[in-house]
Amino acid sequence: MDLSLIIMQLLSGIALGAVLVITALGLTIVFGMLGVVNFAHGALFMIGAYAGLYLASLTGSFWWGLLLAPILIGAFGMLIEFVLIRRLYGRSIDDPLLLTFGLSYVLVEGVRIVFGSDGIPFPTPPQLIGVLDLGIGFFPRYRLFVIALVAVVLLALWLALEKTRVGLIVRAGARDPTIMQVLGVDIGRVWLAIFGLGVGLAALGGVLAGPMRSVNPEMGSLVLAEAFVVTVIGGLGSIVGAVVAGLMVGISISLVALFAPEMATIVMFALMAVVLLIRPQGLFGVRGRTA
Amino acid sequence: MPKSGSTSKITRRTALAGLSAGAALLAMPRLGRAADETIRIGFPTPLTGPFAAEARDQVKCAELAVKLVNDKGGIGGRKVELLVRDDKLNAGEAATRTLELIEKDKVHAVVGALSSAVQLAVNEVTRARGVIYVSISQSDTINEAKDFSKYTFHEALNPHMTTAAVARQTLKKGMKVAHLVADYAYGHEMLRGFKRAQAAIGADNVGEILHPFGAADYSTFMPRLMSMRPDVLCISNFGRDQANAIKQAVDFGVKQQMKIVVPVILHNQRLAVGPDVFEGVVGGANYYWGLETQSKSAAAFNAAFKAANGGAIPTDYGAYGYSGVGSLLAAMQAAGGTDTDKVVDALEKLQYDLTKGPQHYRKCDHQSVQSVLVLESKKKSAMAGDNDLFAILANDTGSDDMLRSCSELGHAT
Numbered sequence: 288m289d290l291s292l293i294i295m296q297l298l299s300g301i302a303l304g305a306v307l308v309i310t311a312l313g314l315t316i317v318f319g320m321l322g323v324v325n326f327a328h329g330a331l332f333m334i335g336a337y338a339g340l341y342l343a344s345l346t347g348s349f350w351w352g353l354l355l356a357p358i359l360i361g362a363f364g365m366l367i368e369f370v371l372i373r374r375l376y377g378r379s380i381d382d383p384l385l386l387t388f389g390l391s392y393v394l395v396e397g398v399r400i401v402f403g404s405d406g407i408p409f410p411t412p413p414q415l416i417g418v419l420d421l422g423i424g425f426f427p428r429y430r431l432f433v434i435a436l437v438a439v440v441l442l443a444l445w446l447a448l449e450k451t452r453v454g455l456i457v458r459a460g461a462r463d464p465t466i467m468q469v470l471g472v473d474i475g476r477v478w479l480a481i482f483g484l485g486v487g488l489a490a491l492g493g494v495l496a497g498p499m500r501s502v503n504p505e506m507g508s509l510v511l512a513e514a515f516v517v518t519v520i521g522g523l524g525s526i527v528g529a530v531v532a533g534l535m536v537g538i539s540i541s542l543v544a545l546f547a548p549e550m551a552t553i554v555m556f557a558l559m560a561v562v563l564l565i566r567p568q569g570l571f572g573v574r575g576r577t578a
Numbered sequence: 579m580p581k582s583g584s585t586s587k588i589t590r591r592t593a594l595a596g597l598s599a600g601a602a603l604l605a606m607p608r609l610g611r612a613a614d615e616t617i618r619i620g621f622p623t624p625l626t627g628p629f630a631a632e633a634r635d636q637v638k639c640a641e642l643a644v645k646l647v648n649d650k651g652g653i654g655g656r657k658v659e660l661l662v663r664d665d666k667l668n669a670g671e672a673a674t675r676t677l678e679l680i681e682k683d684k685v686h687a688v689v690g691a692l693s694s695a696v697q698l699a700v701n702e703v704t705r706a707r708g709v710i711y712v713s714i715s716q717s718d719t720i721n722e723a724k725d726f727s728k729y730t731f732h733e734a735l736n737p738h739m740t741t742a743a744v745a746r747q748t749l750k751k752g753m754k755v756a757h758l759v760a761d762y763a764y765g766h767e768m769l770r771g772f773k774r775a776q777a778a779i780g781a782d783n784v785g786e787i788l789h790p791f792g793a794a795d796y797s798t799f800m801p802r803l804m805s806m807r808p809d810v811l812c813i814s815n816f817g818r819d820q821a822n823a824i825k826q827a828v829d830f831g832v833k834q835q836m837k838i839v840v841p842v843i844l845h846n847q848r849l850a851v852g853p854d855v856f857e858g859v860v861g862g863a864n865y866y867w868g869l870e871t872q873s874k875s876a877a878a879f880n881a882a883f884k885a886a887n888g889g890a891i892p893t894d895y896g897a898y899g900y901s902g903v904g905s906l907l908a909a910m911q912a913a914g915g916t917d918t919d920k921v922v923d924a925l926e927k928l929q930y931d932l933t934k935g936p937q938h939y940r941k942c943d944h945q946s947v948q949s950v951l952v953l954e955s956k957k958k959s960a961m962a963g964d965n966d967l968f969a970i971l972a973n974d975t976g977s978d979d980m981l982r983s984c985s986e987l988g989h990a991t
Contacts, residue, residue, distance in 0.1 A: 425804075500825070
C-alpha cells in the first residue's frame with residue numbers, strides 16, 4: 288500500500304467529513320443554545336438540496352442556489368421557530384423532539400408531493416467539473432471546493448461568535464438567558480436567529496451534497512443519523528466538538544474503507560461507542576450539562 | 579378493506595346460509611358476491627425506500643395487465659383485482675404482508691417483490707402455504723433446489739443471464755476487471771456471475787470492493803479502485819446505489835481510465851442522474867421501450883401503457899410487473915380458474931410473448947427463458963428525445979443455454 292493512496296484516501300475522508308461538519312454544526316448549535324434536539328434537521332438538509340437545485344435552475348447558476356438556498360431555508364427555519372418551536376421552550380426536552388420528528392415527516396411528504404419520489408439530477412457546476420492533478424493522483428475539483436468552502440464558513444462563524452457583539456450576546460444567552468433578559472436583551476430574538484442559523488447550515492450542507500449524491504426526498508434521513516453521531520462524539524452543543532468529530536468520522540470511514548470496505552458505515556457507530564465509554568459527555572462536551 | 583367490513587360480510591353470509599342457494603345469491607349484496615368471484619393477486623413491492631421508483635413502475639404495469647384482462651371480461655367471467663402492499667424493502671415486513679395477503683385477503687396467487695433478499699422471504703411464506711408466487715426480482719438462488727417449490731416461478735432475469743450477456747459485450751481476453759459490489763444477495767450473485775463469465779472469457783480479476791448496502795457516499799472506495807488500474811469497472815448494485823456509485827465514480831475521473839459496466843442498467847437511475855454521467859455505461863436489461871422497432875409485442879405493450887398512463891413510456895422493472903402478472907393471468911385463463919395445481923400446470927406449459935418476444939418457464943426450476951438486452955447509455959447529443967436513453971447493443975434470444983443447468987441447480991434431471 289503506497290503513501291499516495293493513503294493521502295488520497297485521507298483527502299476523500301476530509302471531503303466527506305466537511306459535509307458532516309457543516310450539517311452537525313447546525314444541529315449542535317441549536318441544541319447547545321436552545322436545548323432543542325432538532326429531528327427535522329435531516330429533512331431541512333434535504334429541503335436545502337431541493338431549494339438549491341430549484342434556485343440554480345431558476346437563475347441558471349449553481350452559485351445563486353448555493354448563496355440563496357441557505358438564506359431562504361434559514362428564513363423558513365425562523366418561521367418554524369416562531370410558529371412552532373417557541374411554544375415549547377421551558378417544557379421537557381421530549382416535546383420539541385417529537386414536534387420536529389413529526390415536522391420531518393411533513394416536510395419529506397411535502398417534497399414527495401411536489402417533486403415526486405424519484406431522484407432529480409443535480410449537475411456539478413461547470414467550473415468545478417472534472418479532476419485536479421495533485422501530483423500523487425487525481426481528485427474531484429468539486430470536493431476540493433467543498434473542503435475550502437466549509438473551512439471559510441467555519442472561520443466566519445468562529446469570528447462572528449468570538450469577535451462580535453452579537454456573538455457575545457449569543458454565547459451569554461446560551462449560558463444564562465435570565466440574566467440576559469435582566470440586562471435588556473430580547474432573548475427571544477436571539478433564539479430566533481440561532482434557530483435560523485442552524486437550519487441555514489443544514490440547507491447549506493444539502494446544497495453542497497447535491498452535486499455529489501442524487502437529490503431525493505429520503506436523502507436527509509441517513510444524514511440525520513450521521514449528524515447525530517458526530518454531535519454525540521464531539522459533545523452535544525460543542526461547536527469545536529462538531530468540527531473535530533466530523534472530520535474524525537469522515538477520515539475513519541475513509542481509512543476503514545481502504546482496509547475493510549464492508550465495515551465503512553459501521554465504524555462511525557463503533558467510534559461513538561468507544562467515545563461514550565471513555566468520555567460519556569463526548570470529546571468536548573461539558574459533564575452534567577442540562578438541556 | 580377495513581376489518582369490520584369483512585366480518586360483517588361473513589356474518590351476513592352465515593345468516594343467509596339457511597336460505598336456499600338461489601335466494602341467497604340474489605339477496606347477497608353486490609360487494610359480497612363480487613368478493614366471491616373476484617380473482618385476487620397479492621403484490622408486495624417496496625413502495626418506500628431506495629427502490630421506490632422501480633416499485634411504482636411495477637405497480638403501474640401490473641395494474642395494466644389486470645386492466646387489460648378485465649376489459650376483455652376477466653377470467654371465466656371473474657374480475658381480477660390487484661392487492662398492492664408496501665414491503666418497505668424489508669424481508670420481515672414482506673413476509674408479514676404476504677402472510678396477511680394469503681390468510682386475510684385470501685389471494686389466489688402472489689406476484690412481486692423487488693429486492694432479491696425480500697423475494698426469498700416472500701417465497702418462504704408462499705411455499706409453506708402452497709400459494710403460487712411469481713417472483714419479478716433478480717435472483718440466482720430462488721430457482722435452486724433448496725429454495726424451490728412447485729409453486730415458485732421466476733419471471734425476472736437472473737444474475738447469471740445478465741452478467742454473461744454484459745460480459746460478452748464488454749470483456750475480452752486479458753482485460754483487467756475490478757468490481758464494486760453491494761454487500762448483500764444481489765451484489766454477491768452479480769459478482770459471482772461476472773467472475774464466472776470473465777473466467778470463461780479469460781479476463782483477469784484485479785480486485786473487488788464490497789460496499790455497505792444503501793451507502794450515500796462512495797468516494798472512499800474510489801482511490802483504491804483507481805489504484806487497481808483496471809480496464810473495466812463492474813458496479814454491481816441496485817436502485818439509488820447505482821446512481822450514486824456511478825455519479826461519484828465519474829466525479830473521480832474513473833471513466834477516463836476505464837469503462838464502467840453494470841449488470842443491470844436502470845432506466846430510472848439514468849433519469850435521476852442525467853445523460854452526462856451515464857454516457858457510455860453498458861448494462862443488461864430485461865426491457866427497453868426502444869425495442870418497439872424490433873418487436874411487435876414491445877410496440878403493443880408500449881402503446882397500451884401510454885394509453886393508460888398519459889403518454890408515459892414503460893420502464894425495465896415496470897415491464898416485469900406486466901409480464902409477471904400477465905403470464906400468471908394467461909395461465910389462469912388456460913387453467914379455467916384459480917385451482918393452484920391446474921394453474922401450476924398451465925404455467926409450466928405456457929408459451930407467452932407479452933413485452934419482447936417468446937418466453938416460457940423452464941420445467942425443472944420454473945425460470946423464465948427469455949431474451950437478454952445489452953444497452954449502452956447514449957451521449958446527450960445523440961439523444962433523439964427525452965426518452966431516448968439507450969442504444970441496444972445486443973438482444974440475445976432466450977435459450978436454455980444461457981441458464982445454469984438443472985442438475986447444477988440441484989434438481990433431479
